[in-house]
Amino acid sequence: MRVTLRDIADEAGVSMMTVSNVVNGNKARVSPETIERVRRIVAERGYVPSASARSLAAKSSRLIGLLVPAADEDSMMISPHNVAIAGQIERELRKRGYHLLLRGIAHPDEVTEALQSWSLDGAVLLGFLDEELDRISKATIGGVRVLAVDSYSKNRITTGVRADDFAGAKLAAEHLIALGHRRILFAGPSFSDVGVVHQRFEGFLDAFADAGLTWDDDLIETVNTTHADGLEVGLRLLTAHPRATAVFATADILAIGIMEGIADSGASVPEDVSVIGFDNLDLCAYVTPKLTTIAQDIGEKAATAVRMLIGSIETGKQPRKAVTIGVDLVERASTTRPRT
Known part of the structure; x- marks a missing residue:
């Protein structure tokens, strides 16, 4: 059975308040002998403080939600990039004494339910379209602090952190152009006139x-x-775009699929087609050839998101503007000069 605060107090012959003070480090009014006795009993009995009780006392759940879109009621849109972000966010929250709750959102009205039914202190919105974030209001969040990752929405409520998508795509295109490529395929999801992919497309064109x-x-x-989807593009690339000599893919996982498809079609990377991705995930170094890509500092992005959100929770003030994390080109073996 779970050992309670009362169990420790009864065995130590002290009040529950005294045990609580010792466990929580409030030792000003407790004698050294009592502290030692309580600590010994706590260790022997394997007592673990109740998180829910602490939350009630502190009027804080210490829970941060990570909300991600769910394509339907049975799945969540967790890309390798988002998995990496989620891992780093959990690490940063754990260092600050917070816990992460992962929740898929299939319908817009589930945002309110997720934020309030679990008494969250705050939430990170990851992978949502800017159009969806634009619709979030104070009524939607019910006083819970929220922050969006990888968003260009002008909604002040969700102001957060993102990579420099424009500069990253421009670096990718400049790299390929410097190698001598002129017919460069742009591969990525559909986009509107705002958002991550739009910024990457604009940076690509600017180069x-x-x-x-x-x-x-x-x-x-x-x-x-x-x-x-990358595999499918790679398989038909030389037929659909016979003069293309290079590909810029808006994500590493897409680029890796394209490389595999090109190889399966009988061509080779980078001798026939150069390929460059975006993100610099760990798997870039595990494929053959190793993937040239645009590196964004996912650890720094996650740490910044957590710092901004916890600051907003503690001060009650919304961040004034989004933070943009810099990017770099990481040149590996998947890009080279085009054939003469």
Whole structure:
């Protein structure tokens, strides 16, 4: 049976308040002998303080929600990038004494339910479209502090942190252009006039403009950010775009699928087609050839998100503006000069 605070107090011959003070480090009014006795009994009995009781006393659940879109009632949209972000966010929260609750959101009205039914202190919104974030209101969140990762929404309620998507895509295109590529395929999910993919597309085009080049707008593939979709693009790449010499994929997992598809079609990377991704996930170094990519500091992005959210919870003040994390080019073996 679970050992309670009363059990420890009865065995030590002291009040429950005294045991609580010792367990929580409030020793000002407790003698050294009592502290030693209580600590010994706590260790012998294996007493673990109740998180729910602490939450009631502190009027804080110490729970932070991580809300991600669910494609339907049975699945969540957890990409390798989002998995990496979730792991880093949990690590940063744990260091601060908070706990992470993962929740999939299939319908917009589930945001309110998730925030309030679990008495969350705050929540991180990961993977939502800016159009969806635009609809979040004070009534939706019910006083809970929220923060969005990878968002360009102008909704002040969800102001958060993102990578420099424009600069990253521009770096990718500049790298390929410097190698001599001119017919470069842009592969990524559909996008509107705002958002992460839009920023990456604009940065990609800006590199061509700066180089005095015109990009052929037939060189685009609209695909989901999955390995399977990348594989399909790679398999038909040389048929659908026979003159393309390079591909910029908006995510590493998509780029890796494209590389596999190219190889399965009988061509090779980078000799026939160079490929560059975005994110610099660990798996970039595990594939052959190793993937050239744009590195965003996922650890720093997660740490910044947690710092901003906890600061908002503790001060009651919303962040004034979004934080943008810098990016870098990581050159590996999947890009080279095009064949003459």
